[in-house]
Amino acid sequence: MPHATGGQRITWDDMPAEVRTATEQLLGGKVISATSQPGGFSEGVAARLRLADGGRAFVKAASSLVAPGVARFHRREIEVSRRLPDGVPAPRLLHAHDDGTWVALVFEDIEGRLPAQPWEGDELDRVLAAATRLAKMLTPSPIDPAVLARPRLGGWRALADEGGAGRLAPLSRWASDHLDDLIALEEAAAPSLTGETLLHGDLYPFNIMLAQDRVHAVDWPHAWVGAPHCDVLTLLSSASLSGVDPQAYAQEHPLTRDLPPEAIDVFLAAHAGFLVRLAANAGPGADRHLVGMATALGQASLQWLRRRLQDVRRT
Structure with a gap:
């Protein structure tokens, strides 16, 4: 991380x-x-x-x-x-x-700390269980979607239309070579993203506080209403930066284990598209820490997606 x-x-x-x-x-x-x-x-x-x-x-x-x-x-x-x-x-x-x-x-001031990075197994399990409870608590959404942001998903089509293919290769050669496939996945994502759950929309370790008896999700400006599995997939894709196998967790987690494979694929494509486009379009005055994080998170999502697609081809 x-x-x-x-x-x-x-x-x-x-x-x-x-x-x-x-x-x-x-x-x-x-x-x-x-x-x-x-x-x-x-x-x-x-x-x-x-x-x-x-x-x-x-x-x-x-x-x-x-x-x-x-x-x-x-x-x-x-x-x-x-x-x-x-x-x-x-x-x-x-x-x-x-x-x-x-x-x-x-x-209010919360007594707590950010999760350890790299992830410790018990803390990741604790946060994933909290994400399940949060999704249940916020379904259906208690907030009118008109108040909320658009999901921070998608970017491959926009990047191509902006002439950004040349800026893509240094970030991910695989994405550059498979841009058309990523655009197709992104454009097929909408049905799998639809739902009634209020999602945090930015559920990464730096937006989580571990208290003694509770897991707090902080920073909610990017909340949106969609499918309940989206926050879990966001968290799992970032966990791969700690050497965690996100696929193993996705196969067991109650919000992801019964999903059709394409639901995970299209989310990962759309998730990576937003992050990679952000990094590719960052100007010289952009916060280097933000660009570095967007790059790493986007690449992590792409690596998981690439492995999943390779497994499909092998079978």
Whole structure:
């Protein structure tokens, strides 16, 4: 797993004084310490706060002038977080601030840590079991899809139309040689992605917090409504970066073991397409950590898909 924290974070003290003051007013106390946290790639603040009265909170914030995409994600996450039902294992949104430029979200502070990378078997089992419970809890979706994002899936057709085939080869020679096949798989994906489950949409290790008695899914701006197996396949494809065989887990997991083979193939193609296109189109100013992660995750999905397709041809 590459570096799992973005390289363009700023600190609590880097925020304008008026935004810090507004956040303290929402919290009802003075912030006496702010510790930046690992995990995730948003440009802006991601810090645990300690208040003078002993209270704690977690804040994430971004400027729509400096990082308009991140500010847009933050605004969407406010809407999603406000609508998550009680009992969902996600940090509770306490307050939100939006002055038109700066957007800040204040969450309850979760005592926990990111999963170990490479994955430890017991932790992966624990997270996969939590993903099953989460899918059951969020089916049918409690949130109107109109509030949500489009799934972060697909990109092969767009990459080809943009003339990006030349940028593809350095990332994956196999994908470059099989671009037409990947486009066909991607364009056949819609029926297998359809469903009624509210999905996290970005379920990677850097968006998971392990508490003593709970597994929390954090960062929900990319939530969408679809088939319940999608978050599990996202997680398993990334686990292969730890040397885990995702196919072995997929054959046993309750949300994937009974899927027709093509349902997994088309998801992996669409999943890799989004990530590889992101990496292929990254400009010189892009966060190198984000590009490195997108590249590694896209390649991991492609490697699993390639093995699956080779097994089909052999049989």
